[in-house]
Amino acid sequence: MKHLIIFAHPNSQSFNRTLVEEVIKATRQIGVEAVIRDLYTLDFNPVLSWSEWSATMDGIVPAEIKFEQKLIAEAELITFIYPLWWMGFPAILKGYLDRVLSYGFAYKNENGASVGLLGNKKVQHFITMGNSIEKYQQLAFDKALQSCLVEGLFSFCGITDIQHHLFGNIHLLDDSGYRSVLTAAFEKTQENLTALLSEKDKNSCKKKSN
Template identity: 55%
Template structure:
């Protein structure tokens, strides 16, 4: 059975971002994947990486809650991230999750020869909401910057090269039917990515 971990970062459980998560879950369960949702706000996940924890990671000392998340990531065939872009980046909750979970010795290893990603063979899909128009976002170079830094850059560094992402914009001005079309796209993309594993 395929393992699918969904990481959701939005404080509003009535948001369109949450509706995207629900659609991913529906398609994943329809496919028959073992589906686990990590709702970071509902979990009250502590996103703050302390100096003590950072130093401990280099010595293999990892808090239990982080070890649990790492185990889920390690077992996952497909990892889905669903989040809004705020101020050109991840919500702080998601950034902190990645800071704490994607540690040295788990996500990457460094030596005198350089760094090596340790999460090869994983597949990631990202569904990203922006308040702006997608075409305007692309024209200003923001979409490319997002891709280079957050979509591919970060995860490529950890050894993950099979990454798919979609931006959804104009959420405050589009029709209900257009939102439904976006949800359909997300469901179809999830089934497509699970089938390809």
């Protein structure tokens, strides 16, 4: 089983990077392979050109995008780790999704309607933010983020098992606060992976009994 971790933060010494390491540790501790895509270190080109978009409609996909799609196809759990900037993804992550979740891979049109093609995936987001969660809840921004940034995008691709976790006041936390965030990410990752492993074992037993 594979766990794909997609990380977007320009500072390799950021707390977000520490969060990535904690998720990797949680993954490897229960014997699951972790695959990490650090978009800034990879210098991923986030710009979807018109020529590329047009070509994907005919099934022509650049080799580097096919590679990213292969990693997504192979992963049972996909984790996104990123800071919330201007109520959205960092531009490099938005561009990654623009290019990788292309027609014919993430969705298709069928009988005049869009059909998601990635329904067998579980997705979790660990999102850091400078504001407090309480403030976002008061303004209903948390619901807007859930509807658009998280569920709206990924449910369009057929994914129904989507979780997101907001970690607020990220620049104001003390050591105990940072440790609490890391522990939450560690435990949630192991919980999701354990559920997937259990489901995989059940399906394997069913196949053997048939």
